Amino acid sequence: MSVANLRNQVLQIIRAGIAAVDPYRLVKEQVKPEKGNLCLPNGEIFRLDACDRVFIFGAGKGAVPMAVSLRELLGDKFSGGVVITKYGHAAISGMKNPKENPSLQIFEASHPLPDEKGLQATRVLLDCCQELTEKDLAFVVITGGGSALMEYLPQGISLADLQQLNQILLESGAGIHQINTIRKHISLIKGGQLARAIAPAACVSLILSDVIGDRLSVIASGPTAPDESTFQDAMELLEQLGIRERIPANIANYLQAGLNGKIPETPKAGDPIFNNVSNTILGNIRLCLKRAAQEAEKLGYNPVILTSRLHGEAREVAGVLADIVREVLQNDEPVKKPACLLTGGETTVHIKGSGKGGRNQELALAFALNDIQSDFCFASCGTDGTDGPTNAAGAVVDTQTPTRAKTKGLDARTYLKNNDAWHFFKALDDLIITGPTGTNVMDMQVALIP
């Protein structure tokens, strides 16, 4: 097998995985129309004929194609809806300004930092929810990015306040779960509050997960899922992080009012609201990896999914993956050659240098440094087509990478030290460039050992 062929196969396997979690296709494949009903993969059946009206709401980078796909299934039963996506992402699906009646209103807004456009669009969405009755049904399509794109703030808290809070939280070293606990409690839509807005109509959420473990309360900050955190948690975190006095007074006062019981808590598990709510994960990194594994098998490889929950510092994770690739090469374990090792998840990069890159490119560069001498090909790739602030989705390395780098005078160690994987792989023409894929289920890694 030539090196070029091996690379083509790796890319083919990655493409197959990404295609399996295409939001448009996911809805078509998993939501089945049947005699005026819609059947979900978990066996739930929704009798469209019994509903007065059926709406579609939602937000996320892949929300528009999900909504479009769903609207096609709904046909005449579709009564309207509001979906918010990232700038440029409505255009990807060819749905920027649909002229139709009833209309699916599509808004574009800022991600990862929310902007006024997002707040305004969310206002439209919530206004639309107000007219729902118990005879209506609301589908909610949720994908990664929904947390920033779909946001509505209480009276008296401004976007500038929120931005300042975000900045202080990031500087304080707070983890993503801590940040979300606080943000859910100054939002009027996160943490199950969209489900509350939709009630008494039935709420059916179709979700593309971009988080490890697929926790409903975490994906897009869980707009239709029971919240596990409280105003008290939020206040305690502010104390713990030592930022109680530094955050905008409007926000501190609002949280204090919540703690005093003057503002309703986010809805919790057991709240009757959720009797009429269904949350279904249509796609995640695991589905992506399973389909990629099938493609590898078709190509003659023994596929193994090692984990769909990969986390940790990218360069360290790369070392462990290389250790396993070496074991396959030398001892045919944990799987016999020709083998395809698959992992998925989301690694982290603690940036110390001033270079250009992303976690997938950094992981690939660190993998190359393990200098495996036998034939292999390895790639790490963001399923959304974007890795860090670059035009690449990831990068591919193989046995010849170190030699080719040497020939071009590129010292891999220096590039890694400077977090500059993009320039390294750019010079080698080894970036994976897909453009936006329209989906996002975190990252995948594929290692082929022929």
Place this chain on the structure above:
Amino acid sequence: MSVANLRNQVLQIIRAGIAAVDPYRLVKEQVKPEKGNLCLPNGEIFRLDACDRVFIFGAGKGAVPMAVSLRELLGDKFSGGVVITKYGHAAISGMKNPKENPSLQIFEASHPLPDEKGLQATRVLLDCCQELTEKDLAFVVITGGGSALMEYLPQGISLADLQQLNQILLESGAGIHQINTIRKHISLIKGGQLARAIAPAACVSLILSDVIGDRLSVIASGPTAPDESTFQDAMELLEQLGIRERIPANIANYLQAGLNGKIPETPKAGDPIFNNVSNTILGNIRLCLKRAAQEAEKLGYNPVILTSRLHGEAREVAGVLADIVREVLQNDEPVKKPACLLTGGETTVHIKGSGKGGRNQELALAFALNDIQSDFCFASCGTDGTDGPTNAAGAVVDTQTPTRAKTKGLDARTYLKNNDAWHFFKALDDLIITGPTGTNVMDMQVALIP
């Protein structure tokens, strides 16, 4: 399966792995006497009857039991020998002061830092080599630690010089391979030079590997293996590390003399010396893991060896292993439950705190922080019975570890931050304490998922 049972099984699997690489047993099982010959596992046969005399040399923490085992096989053909081990390690094997004729001289010396005792013992060993003829056969037993224990310096370089060099190398941030390149070139026994001393007698090295990848030139600094490095490499490294001017002048001058061709290079691959040299790895971490896997299978688990080359920062490695355990729990991949995941190798800890611990205890503590809620048991353990500067070999964690820690008021994160895993596990009574095992093939990790 109760938690206690699960723990007992993990420990049973670890014990089985360690027992498989017991140096005494390894020689007995793999070196077969047959009609006056000795047969090695690779098929090589040594005709003892054709030899005038048969000697045993060697060094390492497990060298004495290997030598004793071999001497028993040799019977009347044994003509003498010299073996150097770490302080206290001759006593472990009950062989501190054997009174017999011909004698196997056993010396104890300092490890990991060499001392005068080690240099003196090595002098005795090299003197003994001088009388060897082409009709003699010399077995060399090599285990981890041999590099510090078996050392002889050129005229004019003192132990103090070597110690100063070591200190400067460590401070310079040099890697172990860089350090070894330099040290081999101021040694008269490392880097194949023991094989040169033994020639023209035949040299048969029996090796217990304590390094990832089992490279002969790396284990105990490869006393009977072709050296891949040169005086020029050593000098270039000094420049590269910027320590050329800081190291003792005696050493710099010696290396410069070597570079000028005034001192023989270490013997290289292709040197006729090696025509009469055989190097055989009798045991390594992989053998340990294979035997552990068999034990797990006996207990009803599906065993998988993920890698025998695990490396990286202990806490990061722990995260990836936890990711794979979770995948087994949730999706029966990469192996079906009941499953046993096995890894081996040597991780690293970059110490930032002031606590007490070792890489295995730190790995186990970081694993516990992943807070896996379903039933599992995980242990990380040094096969030599010693993990860092502690009395423990490692530690064991399971589903209840976080709860039990909380009950005792132990915050795992704080202990990890302070590199203080020993006190954490001590308080929970979850240290693995074996005492010195008499062997060393790095570390092993066992995860049971019932």
